[in-house]
Amino acid sequence: MTQQPGFGPDLVEVFGPSQRDGGPDLVQLLTPEGERVHHPEFDHDFSAEDLRGFYRDMVLTRRIDTEATALQRHGELGIWAQLLGQEAAQIGAGRALRPQDYVFPTYREHGVAYCRGVDPLNLLGLFRGVDHGAWNPNDNNFGLYTIVIGAQALHATGYAMGIQRDGDVGTGDPERDAAVIAHFGDGASSQGDVNEAFIFAASYNAPVVFFCQNNQWAISEPIERQTRIPLYQRALGFGFPGVRVDGNDVLATYAVTQAALQRARDGQGPTLVEAYTYRMGAHTTTDDPTRYRLSDDVEHWKLKDPIARVEVYLKRNGLADDAFFDGVKQEADELGHHLREGCKALPDPKPMSMFDHVYAEETEELRVQREGYAAYLETFEGAHS
The missing domain is CATH 1.10.287 (Helix Hairpins)
Known part of the structure; x- marks a missing residue:
């Protein structure tokens, strides 16, 4: 059989070992070993308070995920979409927002919801089936979870075009200029809605950031089956920039997202941010990832744990003591208790x-x-x- 062009060894070149670790264009500020590095375009100064805050946020977000998974296993939730391993991507992006910015999430943005002040019990209520998401999006500029894959990219683009026409972009007033961010996964990048959103955003120079958490698995479909080039490079075909960031590096994710949001607020149009990460858990609690992926891959990514690298950096540089870590652990335990008791007490509609x-x-x-x-x-x- 004659081999068709583009269906052979060149696939290995695109998704070879270096690409699977993010490739040469990966923006990184904190290595998996906890070493601080610098980037010529996206460097940022972080205070010790900033770093401790990132650590605390990620630990609490992971606890939300752990407790919700356990509640589902005990029959208290109908289903849960896990975010294990993606805490840095979500906290970095969430903390880069200003109050006037608006977020359009998927069904997995538990860390971003936490950053925007949404009570985690509201998330549990949705997955328990007692409401459709009980938070008011107008209270924190955080939209309701979107179950239809990729639909939120169009919602975000339309909203961005609206604030653009309201004159809330490019004024130079930091308390007025606003941006919109749409979260989706690598699987959703194959949806028509997302690509249509790219077209409209580019055509109208909309102030929107498309934030793709590439966790490398669209349920059981690997990223290699979805694209022949790294996802961030797709943006150029639509006429706006794309950047790939280490999605397990909260510092780099914050810096890149902040820059992309500011670009949008200044009236310079859309950006695609690909947060290169890994889904350590299952797609949802109804999924069994052992049926389609290798345990070696999971073990490889455990070494890139987003929380561990910040903890190492804090300890190595004397930026946090035992009292701090004990305090975060206690706060996580209290949050866990709040979620367990609160979930069971949620009233039926x-x-x-x-x-x-x-x-x-x-x-x-x-x-x-x-x-x-x-x-x-x-x-x-x-x-x-």
């Missing part, structure tokens, strides 16, 4: 509440449906509306 937030103003069709369902419930003894 009233049946009629499903009609409350369908439209801003009730339509005639919805009114008929509401009244019909209310009449149906009345046929049951002890029914509650």
